[in-house]
Amino acid sequence: MRFTLALIKTMLRAGYYAPGHPEAKKGLTDLHSEFVLLMGDRAELTYMVTVTADDRAITIDGYDDAPLPLERVMKQDATSLFVPKFLEFFDRWNLLSFSLKATISPEEFHTFLVLMSQPPEASQGTTDAAKRLTQAFLDQHIIHVSTVLNDDIVGKERRLPWRLKMALSRLRRDLRMLPLYKGASPEEIQRIKTQIVEPGLSKISWSTVTSSQQTWI
Known part of the structure; x- marks a missing residue:
């Protein structure tokens, strides 16, 4: 997928430029245009770390x-x-x-990628880093990107399929985040709820079906 490679390269380059640098802005604008073309009538695109007993990989969903x-x-x-x-x-x-989400604006898309590309700090990979990311989402009003952090995972004590754990964890995190967006109007909150709940339930249903199918294979 050409977009994914361009996404990674843009994130790497964004770390070398100030957010307002012409090269950085052009790269982000071009990438958003490519994202819109890629999505078509799709609702969202997810990049997810999948964990096995001896390896980690990245999976594309959506x-x-x-x-x-x-x-x-x-x-x-x-x-x-x-x-x-x-x-x-x-x-x-x-x-x-x-x-x-497919409806993300160029400005919000730029803000998110610049945020993700920030140079590592002493707290990287820790709960503090996750808290800083969450606060940055609130401060910069990033509402068309859903995240799941390591600390968000539900069902750790249960033997649930990884994808189902991720779907449940994302739905819980998204719903918890909603009341924190103080600048959003009631209408905007309701619209975001619809965007969150429907894809979330869809992913949970799909994860449940695929895991039950795997039981019979």
């Missing part, structure tokens, strides 16, 4: 009917070079997934 491992949509050379760098951004913020 582009196809089923989740796609990133290594299946990128060439091998690009995968070995850029996937570890992409994982570094997740680790920096103690992040497990982020979902870009």
Whole structure:
């Protein structure tokens, strides 16, 4: 997927430029245009860290009917070079997934990517880093990006499929975040609720179905 490779490269470059630098702004504008073309009638695109007993990988959800491992949509050379760098951004913020809604504006898209690309600090990968990310979302009114942090995972004590855990964790986090957006109007909050609940329930339903199918295979 060309967009994903461009996304990673843009995030890497954004860390070298000030947010208002012409090169940074042009790269972000071009990337948002590519995102809009990619999405078509899709609702959102999710990048999710998947964890197995001995490895971590990144999965793309929302582009196809089923989740796609990133290594299946990128060439091998690009995968070995850029996937570890992409994982570094997740680790920096103690992040497990982020979902870009198709309705995100260019300005909010730019704000999110610049935020994600900030140089690492002493607290990277910790609960404090996750709290700073959450506060930055509130301060900069980022409402068309949903995230799941390591501390958000539900069902740790239960043997649930990983994708179902992620879907439940995201729904809970999104609903908890809503009251914190003090600048949003009641109408905007209601609209965001609809955008959150419907995709969230859809992901939970799909995760439940696929996990039950796997039981029979």
